[in-house]
Amino acid sequence: MTQAHGPADAAPATVHGHAPTGFIRKYVFSLDHKVIGIQYYFLALTAVCIGMILSLAMRIHMVWPDASIPFFGAIKPEQYLTLMTMHGTIMVFFVLTTAPQSGFGNYFLPIQIGAPDMAFPTLNMLSFWTTFLSFAVMISAFFVAGGAPLSGWTNYPTLSAIPMAGPGEGLGEDLWLISIALFCVASMMGALNFITTTLDLRAKGMTLMRMPLTCWSWFITAILGLLAFGVLLAGGILLLMDRNLGTSFFVPGGLVVSGVPVQHSGGSPLLWQHLFWFFGHPEVYIAILPGMGVASQLLSTFSRKPIFGYRAMVYAMMAIGILGFMVWGHHMFMSGMSPYSAFAFSFMTMAIGVPSAIKTFNWLGTMWKGKIRFTVPMLFAIGFVSLFVSGGLSGPFLAQPAIDIPLHDTYFVVAHFHLIMGVAAIFGIFAATYYWFPKMYGRMMNDALGKIHFVMTFVGAYCIFMPMHYLGMAGNPRRYSQFTEVKYLAPLIPIHKFITYAAIITVSAQLLFLFNFFWSMKKGKKAAQNPWEATTLEWTTATPPPHDNFGGVTPVVYHGAYEYSVPGAEKDYIMQTDPTPVPAH
Amino acid sequence: MADVAVQHSVAGAYEPSLFGTYSKKIGMWLFLLSDSLTFGALLFAYSYGRISTPNWPTPFGKASIVNATIMTVCLLSSSLTMVLGVLASKKGDHKATVRWLLATMFFGALFVVLHAKEWNGLIHEGLRPFSNPWAKNVPQFGGTFFTLTGMHMLHVTIGVCYLGVVALRKKWLPILLGIWLLGWLLTPATNVFHLGIHVLLLVAVVSAVILVLKPKVYDAHDVEIAGLYWHFVDLVWMFIFPLVYLMSTKVV
Ligand code: HEM
Numbered sequence: 001m002t003q004a005h006g007p008a009d010a011a012p013a014t015v016h017g018h019a020p021t022g023f024i025r026k027y028v029f030s031l032d033h034k035v036i037g038i039q040y041y042f043l044a045l046t047a048v049c050i051g052m053i054l055s056l057a058m059r060i061h062m063v064w065p066d067a068s069i070p071f072f073g074a075i076k077p078e079q080y081l082t083l084m085t086m087h088g089t090i091m092v093f094f095v096l097t098t099a100p101q102s103g104f105g106n107y108f109l110p111i112q113i114g115a116p117d118m119a120f121p122t123l124n125m126l127s128f129w130t131t132f133l134s135f136a137v138m139i140s141a142f143f144v145a146g147g148a149p150l151s152g153w154t155n156y157p158t159l160s161a162i163p164m165a166g167p168g169e170g171l172g173e174d175l176w177l178i179s180i181a182l183f184c185v186a187s188m189m190g191a192l193n194f195i196t197t198t199l200d201l202r203a204k205g206m207t208l209m210r211m212p213l214t215c216w217s218w219f220i221t222a223i224l225g226l227l228a229f230g231v232l233l234a235g236g237i238l239l240l241m242d243r244n245l246g247t248s249f250f251v252p253g254g255l256v257v258s259g260v261p262v263q264h265s266g267g268s269p270l271l272w273q274h275l276f277w278f279f280g281h282p283e284v285y286i287a288i289l290p291g292m293g294v295a296s297q298l299l300s301t302f303s304r305k306p307i308f309g310y311r312a313m314v315y316a317m318m319a320i321g322i323l324g325f326m327v328w329g330h331h332m333f334m335s336g337m338s339p340y341s342a343f344a345f346s347f348m349t350m351a352i353g354v355p356s357a358i359k360t361f362n363w364l365g366t367m368w369k370g371k372i373r374f375t376v377p378m379l380f381a382i383g384f385v386s387l388f389v390s391g392g393l394s395g396p397f398l399a400q401p402a403i404d405i406p407l408h409d410t411y412f413v414v415a416h417f418h419l420i421m422g423v424a425a426i427f428g429i430f431a432a433t434y435y436w437f438p439k440m441y442g443r444m445m446n447d448a449l450g451k452i453h454f455v456m457t458f459v460g461a462y463c464i465f466m467p468m469h470y471l472g473m474a475g476n477p478r479r480y481s482q483f484t485e486v487k488y489l490a491p492l493i494p495i496h497k498f499i500t501y502a503a504i505i506t507v508s509a510q511l512l513f514l515f516n517f518f519w520s521m522k523k524g525k526k527a528a529q530n531p532w533e534a535t536t537l538e539w540t541t542a543t544p545p546p547h548d549n550f551g552g553v554t555p556v557v558y559h560g561a562y563e564y565s566v567p568g569a570e571k572d573y574i575m576q577t578d579p580t581p582v583p584a585h
Numbered sequence: 586m587a588d589v590a591v592q593h594s595v596a597g598a599y600e601p602s603l604f605g606t607y608s609k610k611i612g613m614w615l616f617l618l619s620d621s622l623t624f625g626a627l628l629f630a631y632s633y634g635r636i637s638t639p640n641w642p643t644p645f646g647k648a649s650i651v652n653a654t655i656m657t658v659c660l661l662s663s664s665l666t667m668v669l670g671v672l673a674s675k676k677g678d679h680k681a682t683v684r685w686l687l688a689t690m691f692f693g694a695l696f697v698v699l700h701a702k703e704w705n706g707l708i709h710e711g712l713r714p715f716s717n718p719w720a721k722n723v724p725q726f727g728g729t730f731f732t733l734t735g736m737h738m739l740h741v742t743i744g745v746c747y748l749g750v751v752a753l754r755k756k757w758l759p760i761l762l763g764i765w766l767l768g769w770l771l772t773p774a775t776n777v778f779h780l781g782i783h784v785l786l787l788v789a790v791v792s793a794v795i796l797v798l799k800p801k802v803y804d805a806h807d808v809e810i811a812g813l814y815w816h817f818v819d820l821v822w823m824f825i826f827p828l829v830y831l832m833s834t835k836v837v
Pocket residue numbers: 052055056058059084085087088089091092096151152153154414418421422423426464477478479480503506507
């Protein structure tokens with residue numbers, strides 16, 4: 001046995017039994033996965049605040065182009081593109097990739113599988129600090145000469161490859177690329193850690209098929225991250241070389257920028273699109289899968305029913321993961337690809353709808369005839385399902401080249417991806433926050449404030465993003481700074497105004513959340529050990545959990561995570577660690 | 586250190602791990618998986634440029650191919666010595682392990698030196714990341730050549746240093762710094778490796794940190810994991826050699 005499990009030091013180095021003392025080792029350069037999870041969470045919280053402010057500035061500029069916005073001044077068109085680029089980049093990388101996976105995953109994956117820490121705590125700390133550095137580099141792009149880049153979060157060449165191509169395309173663009181390269185490295189280290197932990201550190205009895213679906217989602221997300229970020233890293237290196245060493249991977253010949261001929265030839269901008277989207281599509285699943293895991297967990301817990309089709313849920317996530325690597329071409333229908341490849345990509349994309357639909361129906365099946373408890377986390381989980389469906393339904397349309405070609409680069413696409421990946425994933429984060437807050441801080445978040453927050457955010461999200469479908473179908477292009485001067489778009493301005501008002505209100509509503517979060521940390525009602533009457537391991541240990549999670553013991557697991565309302569059982573839930581056998585049902 | 590692996594094995598407190606491996610080995614496999622995707626993307630970029638460019642230059646004459654073949658033999662031999670090193674460490678024969686690891690490092694270092702010489706020759710002939718003397722309108726040739734082989738050379742260099750840490754531990758640091766200093770002083774300032782050699786300095790810093798954190802004798806498992814890395818780097822070369830060299834031999 002010893003042989004099979006390797007040398008003694010193959011284990012987490014932090015599990016020394018004693019928690020570190022001293023502020024720096026405990027809270028700054030901590031090796032404790034729980035502290036690191038919270039660090040990631042606060043990084044994401046900072047990022048989302050910045051991202052939201054940028055989006056408000058964009059929305060305001062769009063309908064009142066001459067308005068002078070505090071802090072931003074009067075926005076120029078190229079500045080709009082900068083805001084848009086940084087908004088998208090910050091949201092996708094530093095919010096949606098960071099909070100659900102690195103934040104909550106770090107905190108709860110080890111606890112939910114009964115491990116004392118991640119498999120490689122030092123690497124875990126390194127991942128966080130690399131992410132932090134990456135974020136600092138990204139933000140610094142705002143402050144260098146020329147400002148932040150304006151080539152969008154997709155960063156397509158040739159705009160992104162030629163320093164003279166725009167105001168932010170000098171140093172700002174280099175910083176963007178360096179930041180993303182660091183982010184890739186950090187994410188790969190994190191993913192490696194998650195996978196190893198899941199494979200190697202499950203407590204006795206915690207077989208793979210007894211894991212909560214949250215753990216499955218973090219595990220599969222980590223696999224996607226491990227495979228996808230390496231490709232973006234390679235693309236980023238090549239683009240940096242094009243910009244700084246004069247290579248021509250992405251730049252074709254014969255370009256003239258501001259009257260100056262460009263000294264590149266023979267490259268292909270499409271190469272970047274392939275590399276980027278080979279990463280980019282899995283990335284959207286990296287953003288949404290943890291939300292799916294959280295939704296599954298919460299819907300079952302608060303419906304007091306076992307999850308409907310546990311195995312189907314696991315296999316569906318695996319299928320999504322695999323198919324997710326075969327559909328990147330659906331972002332490139334406009335690139336002049338062969339209709340045969342377009343057909344193949346279109347077909348694969350439609351195929352991904354099948355496991356997604358399986359998940360949706362299983363969520364509904366879970367709630368069906370359940371004794372639903374409408375707590376705040378449950379509301380956000382239901383909101384997640386709703387947004388996932390609303391955003392998902394436009395997917396099969398965009399998946400068909402014939403429909404995508406007119407809709408491409410219009411607000412229809414903006415509506416689609418904001419609903420399904422933007423706001424849905426944010427709802428997953430909110431659900432997780434309200435659900436696990438009592439475990440993390442020992443207090444409950446305020447219920448009334450939470451409900452108001454939910455209603456405003458839910459209605460607000462629909463008000464912002466639903467009308468964008470109509471804008472898109474009416475031909476309103478995406479990534480344009482203002483529409484007030486354009487004749488054929490004039491009738492759409494009222495819709496734009498409505499969206500902007502909705503955005504201002506919805507963003508303001510997030511102050512409620514922030515207030516609730518920090519106020520409840522200090523003043524919230526003290527939480528019981530297992531306030532939601534859930535079954536998973538994190539609710540069996542102290543709050544907040546001790547340094548090694550279970551105070552020197554390793555839990556033993558006897559059941560899956562979804563033993564709710566088991567007929568004949570004493571209570572309507574059976575903890576995973578409860579040794580009494582579950583009556584057949 | 587009441588650590589997990591002890592409980593893991595003694596008390597049976599954990600589920601048996603997949604394939605009976607242990608964390609560090611899984612970790613290395615996963616790293617190699619993601620690294621193979623990075624190399625895969627670079628090879629894709631190369632193939633993409635190559636297929637879409639009609640008159641790709643084929644400059645590698647007999648001397649180049651012979652050189653590259655010798656380099657390949659170096660790597661193949663190093664894989665063999667690595668296997669022997671892993672076997673020796675499994676038997677607990679520390680002396681033999683170190684000897685085989687040093688042999689592996691020797692072949693690896695020879696590979697890098699030969700490669701560097703070749704780079705210098707090509708640069709002398711006029712090959713640049715953005716142009717080449719053989720086909721004026723195919724700047725991709727130099728770009729892909731230097732990226733792919735450079736990335737691989739970096740991996741071999743790191744591999745040699747990795748084995749150095751495993752085999753010699755603290756004693757490796759002064760040797761590494763010596764190599765760095767010699768390399769730096771002996772290459773003329775116009776040579777790319779005059780600058781490139783500073784990678785060793787970075788590696789030395791990282792090695793020092795690792796040695797401070799883990800000042801222990803590396804055991805059979807560590808040797809095995811280092812071996813995984815080493816074989817992977819060899820494997821990558823087995824793609825680069827045919828794709829970059831053999832497919833671009835000079836046609837006479
Ligand atoms: C308060 C909520 C939000 C509002 C009002 C908002 C608004 C906007 C606006 C106006 C654009 C520019 C569209 C264009 O000009 O083409 C945009 C782009 C974008 N947003 Fe949001 N957004 C919000 C939340 C989010 C979230 C949560 C995400 C996370 C995925 C996100 C991701 C993106 C991305 C990826 C882009 C595309 C950037 C690009 O084209 O490169 N947004 N958003």
